[in-house]
Amino acid sequence: MIGNIEEDALTQMQKEGYNIRQRDTVEDKYLEEAGVLLCDEDNQPTAEQLHNVGRLKVIGCFGKVSRKLAEAACEAGIIVFDDPKHNPRSDDFLPKRVIAFMNEGKTHTSCNFPDLQPPRVNNAHRLIHIHKNVPGILAKINDVFARHNINIVAEFLVTNEQIGYVITDVNTGYDTEVLEQLKAIAHTIKFRLLY
Incomplete structure (x- = not known):
């Protein structure tokens, strides 16, 4: 502060x-x-x-x-x-x-991020992926989940001129390799496991 x-x-x-x-x-x-x-x-x-x-x-x-x-x-x-x-x-x-x-992961009333108010999903892990707003990133994110046989419970994508903001809720455990692959996607700015 x-x-x-x-x-x-x-x-x-x-x-x-x-x-x-x-x-x-x-x-x-x-x-x-x-x-x-x-x-x-x-x-x-x-x-x-x-x-x-x-x-x-x-x-x-x-x-x-x-x-x-x-x-x-x-x-x-x-x-x-x-x-x-x-x-x-x-x-x-x-x-x-x-x-x-x-x-x-709520961005409502932010002055620089696109607006997203995702509902809380129980019995799921929430992942946040922030990337440059270029086409095809969501497909790459989902490809990582598909290759690791991870089911998506809910997914939200919002964009502004600069960035794309994705929240994905998955209902299964995963190994750290999945997280590393999501971080390694081209144009990724930040990635974090929320819960």
Whole structure:
């Protein structure tokens, strides 16, 4: 957490089990380690700082995010939620959006990702694949599952001009080779096992 962040937001993130580090400014060494970044409008990372943040998945900004930062984050596979109207309820609403993305893959009200609100699927594993928006990626993802005899329970693809965002729910165990093959698909930006 960087800058002036409401205590309620801190409490919500701690309740979810996040280890919190509070800083006054964006420091590269901490940004490189972070999975989630909450910041205020005056303490946003620069687009350049996002080049070396392999673990960072989501930025929540209490205020308006610059267009340059939103686009750079999108290219890096990092979702951004902001609060351009400085809604007084955003101490509550912004952390909930960040947590919904981290726990379920929901991108609703993001300022740089296509909108997706997938229902939770029980007895399944959820995989997230973020890639450059080029034709044929979904077919390659599904080919990996087919070759390993993995049944797809549900699958969602949404795109914007820059990226494709795929959530796949599968109902079976799989070995790590499957995950490595999904990461190795050409044009993959980020891939992660959600649950």
